[in-house]
Amino acid sequence: NISENRPIIRQLDDAAINRIAAGEVVERPASAVKELIENSIDAGATRIAIDIADGGKTLIRVTDDGYGIAAGDLSLALSRHATSKIDGSDLLNIHTFGFRGEALPSLGAVGRLTITSRVPGADAASIRVAGGKLEAVKPAALRAGTVVELRDLFFATPARLKFMRTDRAEAQAISDTVKRLAMAEPAVTFTLRDVSGGGEGRVTFRADRENGDLFDALHARLARVIGREFAENALQIDATREGIRLYGYAALPTYSRGAAVTQYLFVNGRPVRDKMLTGALRAAYFDFLSRDRHPAAALFIDCDPTLVDVNVHPAKSEVRFRDPGIARGLIVSSLRHALAEAGHRASSTVSN
Ligand code: ADP
Numbered sequence: 157n158i159s160e161n162r163p164i165i166r167q168l169d170d171a172a173i174n175r176i177a178a179g180e181v182v183e184r185p186a187s188a189v190k191e192l193i194e195n196s197i198d199a200g201a202t203r204i205a206i207d208i209a210d211g212g213k214t215l216i217r218v219t220d221d222g223y224g225i226a227a228g229d230l231s232l233a234l235s236r237h238a239t240s241k242i243d244g245s246d247l248l249n250i251h252t253f254g255f256r257g258e259a260l261p262s263l264g265a266v267g268r269l270t271i272t273s274r275v276p277g278a279d280a281a282s283i284r285v286a287g288g289k290l291e292a293v294k295p296a297a298l299r300a301g302t303v304v305e306l307r308d309l310f311f312a313t314p315a316r317l318k319f320m321r322t323d324r325a326e327a328q329a330i331s332d333t334v335k336r337l338a339m340a341e342p343a344v345t346f347t348l349r350d351v352s353g354g355g356e357g358r359v360t361f362r363a364d365r366e367n368g369d370l371f372d373a374l375h376a377r378l379a380r381v382i383g384r385e386f387a388e389n390a391l392q393i394d395a396t397r398e399g400i401r402l403y404g405y406a407a408l409p410t411y412s413r414g415a416a417v418t419q420y421l422f423v424n425g426r427p428v429r430d431k432m433l434t435g436a437l438r439a440a441y442f443d444f445l446s447r448d449r450h451p452a453a454a455l456f457i458d459c460d461p462t463l464v465d466v467n468v469h470p471a472k473s474e475v476r477f478r479d480p481g482i483a484r485g486l487i488v489s490s491l492r493h494a495l496a497e498a499g500h501r502a503s504s505t506v507s508n
């Protein structure tokens with residue numbers, strides 16, 4: 157009798173729900189680092205320190221000087237779909253990195269998570285959750301800001317743990333993530349430290365507080381993150397069309413590297429990987445670069461949040477423009493224009 161074998165429908169408990177959600181939000185240590193840094197930026201941090209060990213598999217610690225979490229809110233911060241960033245009434249108008257309220261509960265479901273935080277005028281407190289099991293809030297010592305420590309990522313999901321690459325590869329992915337976010341936030345100082353193996357690896361991207369100019373600060377940050385050679389061979393781009401602004405730096409065709417892809421694209425400060433945008437970049441360089449070479453650029457598209465949907469995937473690295481044609485056209489025409497002008501300048505210098 158087939159009906160005897162029919163499984164019953166049951167409501168999953170929170171720990172199971174969070175583990176399932178974690179599969180989408182936290183693919184690897186670098187995704188955890190991304191979520192934690194984004195939280196620090198959303199909290200108005202000016203300094204963010206990231207410590208990792210063993211490619212982030214055993215330890216990821218993000219320390220910031222942001223506005224903190226009140227002791228009474230710590231357990232709420234760890235519950236699913238709890239966020240201070242939206243009220244749910246306007247999903248089209250998002251100005252923060254986060255809004256889904258999923259990262260912390262997901263991380264707490266698949267690893268051992270401790271959050272220590274302090275808001276001005278109150279004592280610091282901390283909370284721990286491991287494999288979805290929440291402990292009570294405790295008093296803690298911390299001067300200001302927030303420290304989120306994630307140990308043993310995926311200990312609670314052994315299947316996912318098996319998919320981790322080598323420590324080296326995971327550390328590399330973390331470094332790439334930190335670099336991308338550092339490019340988008342030149343006013344924030346980032347320090348990435350590998351504390352495994354005697355704490356050798358350490359890199360700092362220091363914010364120049366004196367420097368108020370957007371392009372100066374961005375140029376300095378790109379020189380530090382991508383390299384001086386890129387910065388010295390890059391054209392400044394700044395163009396606006398129909399409420400969409402494109403700015404940043406695009407390398408001269410002579411700089412471009414053969415195989416190494418050095419393309420960094422951001423939409424409203426969010427690092428994105430987007431076929432339409434990279435296609436536009438390729439199209440812009442089409443007449444200037446041989447087919448086997450990739451254009452190098454760090455470009456920022458800023459527009460009203462209502463013109464672009466960031467809620468395409470939990471990791472939020474995909475976006476959908478309401479009118480992709482405007483963004484594409486803006487990239488193609490302004491880069492072509494800048495490249496052609498640079499070409500004219502170069503050829504007139506030669507003929508003079
Ligand atoms: P989301 O970022 O989508 O709101 P998270 O799960 O990442 O969801 O974080 C939940 C909440 O915890 C945030 O809305 C925020 O209020 C608080 N929070 C997380 N990290 C920090 C931090 N570093 N500083 C201050 N508040 C934080």
Ligand code: MG
Nearest residue numbers: 191195254259
């Ligand atoms: Mg978040």
